[in-house]
Amino acid sequence: MYWRLTKISPQQFLQHYAVHIALAVSLSINFFQMVTRPKQDKLPQQMQQSFVIFAKQVTSHLLDTTYLTFVDSTAALDGELAPTVKKYLKERGLLTQGAELSAMAIQLKRSRQVCAIRFDRVQMSDPTPQGMIPCTVAGKIAIHSSDESGPQEQDFCFRYLIGISKATQQPIIAGFEELSAAPQGGG
Numbered sequence: 001m002y003w004r005l006t007k008i009s010p011q012q013f014l015q016h017y018a019v020h021i022a023l024a025v026s027l028s029i030n031f032f033q034m035v036t037r038p039k040q041d042k043l044p045q046q047m048q049q050s051f052v053i054f055a056k057q058v059t060s061h062l063l064d065t066t067y068l069t070f071v072d073s074t075a076a077l078d079g080e081l082a083p084t085v086k087k088y089l090k091e092r093g094l095l096t097q098g099a100e101l102s103a104m105a106i107q108l109k110r111s112r113q114v115c116a117i118r119f120d121r122v123q124m125s126d127p128t129p130q131g132m133i134p135c136t137v138a139g140k141i142a143i144h145s146s147d148e149s150g151p152q153e154q155d156f157c158f159r160y161l162i163g164i165s166k167a168t169q170q171p172i173i174a175g176f177e178e179l180s181a182a183p184q185g186g187g
Contacts, residue, residue: 051162052122054080054171055135059158062094063141065115067108074101082163082174089176113145132161132174 014021058080064073074096081089089095096104118140125134138157161175 048124051124051133051135051171054162055122055137055160056119058160058173059119059137059139059156060117062089062158063115063117063156065108065113065143067105067111067113070108071101071105079168079170080173081176082165082172085173085176111145111147113143115144116142118142128161132163135160135162136179138179 058077061073061076061080064070077086077095081095086095090097119137120139121136122138123136125136127133136157136159138155140153140155142153144152157179159175159177159179160173162171163174164170165172
């Protein structure tokens with residue numbers, strides 16, 4: 001048997017193998033783009049929103065001196081703060097527990113103190129190499145009481161490092177820093 005040799009024109013070649021060539025080109029371009037794509041350390045939008053809500057919640061619990069909710073807010077901080085942050089806040093006098101908590105609650109109830117918190121800025125940053133998400137929370141707190149004691153309005157600015165608790169898989173404040181609360185322009 002003899003083999004018959006035929007010459008194939010470029011047009012015939014493309015008619016038979018065009019789909020295969022297009023697929024190979026497409027795969028090679030996609031592979032090149034995937035390999036050269038820069039690493040993305042950005043948080044997904046939904047996760048970022050949940051961390052913003054968490055940061056506002058923790059800030060509200062830290063600053064809450066309303067006589068009706070003070071004890072509950074302080075108790076809520078127990079699950080929201082890492083042990084090192086709790087220790088730091090106790091040393092600075094920003095977190096009360098035990099007899100001191102009861103005494104503070106009684107004092108707030110006597111003066112009928114309430115507070116209102118306004119958030120001016122909640123800013124999330126890119127994750128750190130350790131996987132923590134830096135978050136800066138700034139605003140004003142207004143305190144009102146029946147005996148008109150204490151400061152009436154104060155600026156605040158906190159920087160948190162938010163992580164995920166290994167035990168509960170929930171957000172937790174792993175780092176805390178109080179920044180100077182410089183007033184923002186524009187009143």
